[in-house]
Amino acid sequence: MSRKNVIAANWKMNMTPSETASFLDSFLKTFPEPTAVEIVLAPPFVSLPKAAELMAGQSAVGLSAQNMSHEASGAFTGEINAAMLKEVGCQYVILGHSERRSLYGENDVVINKKVHATLAAGLVPILCIGESLEERDGGQLEFVLSQQLEGSLAGIDAAQMPGIIIAYEPVWAIGTGRTATPDQAQETQCYVRSVLERLFGGEVAAAVRIQYGGSVKPGNAAELISQPDIDGFLVGGASLDPASFADIVKAGA
Ligand code: 13P
Numbered sequence: 001m002s003r004k005n006v007i008a009a010n011w012k013m014n015m016t017p018s019e020t021a022s023f024l025d026s027f028l029k030t031f032p033e034p035t036a037v038e039i040v041l042a043p044p045f046v047s048l049p050k051a052a053e054l055m056a057g058q059s060a061v062g063l064s065a066q067n068m069s070h071e072a073s074g075a076f077t078g079e080i081n082a083a084m085l086k087e088v089g090c091q092y093v094i095l096g097h098s099e100r101r102s103l104y105g106e107n108d109v110v111i112n113k114k115v116h117a118t119l120a121a122g123l124v125p126i127l128c129i130g131e132s133l134e135e136r137d138g139g140q141l142e143f144v145l146s147q148q149l150e151g152s153l154a155g156i157d158a159a160q161m162p163g164i165i166i167a168y169e170p171v172w173a174i175g176t177g178r179t180a181t182p183d184q185a186q187e188t189q190c191y192v193r194s195v196l197e198r199l200f201g202g203e204v205a206a207a208v209r210i211q212y213g214g215s216v217k218p219g220n221a222a223e224l225i226s227q228p229d230i231d232g233f234l235v236g237g238a239s240l241d242p243a244s245f246a247d248i249v250k251a252g253a
Pocket residue numbers: 010097169173174175176177213214215216234235236237238
């Protein structure tokens with residue numbers, strides 16, 4: 001089963017609308033046509049309309065939000081729902097990023113509700129999972145990842161799974177400059193796929209794309225993407241510069 005690599009830029013709390021415009025001015029010239037990889041940009045909420053405006057009429061790059069409420073509407077101050085994201089042109093939503101889990105108390109129960117809401121709205125969830133260094137060093141790696149997958153994917157049908165992207169991001173590799181080695185990432189992502197196989201069957205597990213995230217740079221992207229179970233990247237810091245993100249995309253193609 002061949003899986004199309006998907007390379008996503010998670011800008012986190014960076015890039016105002018005007019900074020988004022100057023990034024896209026440069027980046028879209030590099031990729032005027034669709035490439036062999038799926039490219040996704042995830043600006044902060046307020047920069048989504050500017051990004052959508054500049055991306056209109058091209059199909060090389062897709063648009064993602066970084067979070068979403070599972071609620072449909074109502075008295076939820078500060079939250080953003082699926083309909084709002086769709087109206088501004090999003091096709092994807094990053095869910096359960098480790099920063100959301102550790103800084104904003106999101107757990108697998110709430111992330112699971114968000115996965116369901118995202119799919120119901122026709123958006124593609126990019127579901128993040130990953131272990132801390134203590135968990136890895138303490139022999140908890142497989143337990144933590146299988147708990148996160150079982151919890152956040154509860155009630156999801158096998159038929160829905162190919163429409164979900166999993167992002168494996170070891171917490172100790174995020175923003176630290178300490179990348180998982182290609183072997184470490186491959187071994188772990190092979191394990192993630194084995195959990196998907198247990199939950200949804202082999203055919204589905206073979207179809208689901210699993211990204212790696214954590215200090216991906218132009219210099220390490222080619223070796224990471226050559227691993228059989230790495231189907232793309234979720235890139236933080238190195239995605240803020242159009243040339244550096246373009247180099248990562250080219251490595252993934
Ligand atoms: P860095 O690429 O900055 O390590 O961030 C990874 C990440 O968290 C992407 O979601």
